[in-house]
Amino acid sequence: MTEAHTTGGTATIDETDILAVAREQVLERGVGLTQEQTLAVLQLSDDRLEEALQLAHDVRMRWCGPEVEVEGIISLKTGGCPEDCHFCSQSGLFESPVRSAWIDIPSLVEAAKQTAKTGATEFCIVAAVRGPDKRLMSQVAAGIEAIRNEVDIQIACSLGMLTQEQVDELKAMGVHRYNHNLETAKSHFPNVVTTHSYEERWDTLKMVREAGMEVCCGGILGMGESLEQRAEFAANLAELEPDEVPLNFLNPRPGTPFGDLEVLEPSEALKAVAAFRLALPRTILRFAGGREITLGDLGAKQGILGGINAVIVGNYLTTLGRPAEADLDLLVDLQMPIKALNETL
Ligand code: SF4
Numbered sequence: 591m592t593e594a595h596t597t598g599g600t601a602t603i604d605e606t607d608i609l610a611v612a613r614e615q616v617l618e619r620g621v622g623l624t625q626e627q628t629l630a631v632l633q634l635s636d637d638r639l640e641e642a643l644q645l646a647h648d649v650r651m652r653w654c655g656p657e658v659e660v661e662g663i664i665s666l667k668t669g670g671c672p673e674d675c676h677f678c679s680q681s682g683l684f685e686s687p688v689r690s691a692w693i694d695i696p697s698l699v700e701a702a703k704q705t706a707k708t709g710a711t712e713f714c715i716v717a718a719v720r721g722p723d724k725r726l727m728s729q730v731a732a733g734i735e736a737i738r739n740e741v742d743i744q745i746a747c748s749l750g751m752l753t754q755e756q757v758d759e760l761k762a763m764g765v766h767r768y769n770h771n772l773e774t775a776k777s778h779f780p781n782v783v784t785t786h787s788y789e790e791r792w793d794t795l796k797m798v799r800e801a802g803m804e805v806c807c808g809g810i811l812g813m814g815e816s817l818e819q820r821a822e823f824a825a826n827l828a829e830l831e832p833d834e835v836p837l838n839f840l841n842p843r844p845g846t847p848f849g850d851l852e853v854l855e856p857s858e859a860l861k862a863v864a865a866f867r868l869a870l871p872r873t874i875l876r877f878a879g880g881r882e883i884t885l886g887d888l889g890a891k892q893g894i895l896g897g898i899n900a901v902i903v904g905n906y907l908t909t910l911g912r913p914a915e916a917d918l919d920l921l922v923d924l925q926m927p928i929k930a931l932n933e934t935l
Pocket residue numbers: 671672673674675678679680681717718719720750
């Protein structure tokens with residue numbers, strides 16, 4: 591790859607410039623960037639950021655359309671997890687303030703109702719566990735049945751690593767999408783989690799896909815990974831071909847091993863948004879946690895005009911996000927329609 595050269599203050603781009611390559615390959619042909627190409631986007635200088643975001647936006651509009659998927663999320667069981675994911679305040683192994691708690695079925699149904707009222711099509715039930723036990727599976731089954739009786743919304747789950755039997759049970763309950771994050775590049779994973787392996791996560795994702803549920807798989811940027819590893823992570827995800835990728839930025843939580851890491855620079859975070867969109871032209875790319883602390887109030891707009899096409903309304907899992915209305919008003923301002931339920935069935 592060669593760099594853009596400047597002539598009299600005007601940037602001109604030769605045919606090997608990565609954004610020119612991406613325009614032809616990704617925008618015109620819908621072929622995502624390779625790992626090496628993704629790295630070239632991540633390495634662009636800050637003065638190319640606007641151009642990269644504009645191209646990512648064009649790619650998203652061309653290959654996904656203008657609709658934005660709105661999703662709600664609820665934590666059925668919070669805190670007290672036996673795993674040691676170094677970013678996570680829900681691990682019971684760290685000195686973090688999140689204590690173990692369950693919510694009851696009426697509260698779950700109420701949250702689903704409030705979520706549906708915002709126009710959201712997807713409601714994700716999350717539990718902080720290594721994987722579900724019998725008690726959790728029966729709570730989830732009861733919760734899904736109660737929601738189905740009262741609310742018209744698709745249900746997703748995020749319950750950690752699954753056995754084949756549990757995959758089949760969730761499929762039979764009508765779970766539409768399953769979230770399980772790879773979290774980071776394969777080569778960086780052992781620096782982030784030591785109580786289970788990347789391969790164990792991959793195995794769950796494969797079973798979910800084979801059972802016919804949609805796969806939602808993303809991770810967190812800013813956990814000490816190099817740019818090379820960030821590009822590797824995009825390539826790992828591209829290999830998996832997930833239906834949805836939640837992109838989080840580390841929000842360093844006090845008491846966790848990553849509590850002292852620096853928040854990503856906004857330009858780094860936005861370059862990553864553009865690069866991931868160019869690596870994954872057709873996926874639903876969702877802003878998840880850490881957006882506010884990394885990008886501030888303007889982040890939503892820059893992201894949604896830079897390749898993002900899904901947002902979460904209301905609470906994130908352990909920290910408050912922005913109020914739902916702020917994001918939904920923004921979509922109206924930007925004239926981006928909320929994806930309707932019948933389009934996703
Ligand atoms: S990320 Fe999930 S598995 Fe890891 S500690 Fe947090 S709740 Fe547990």
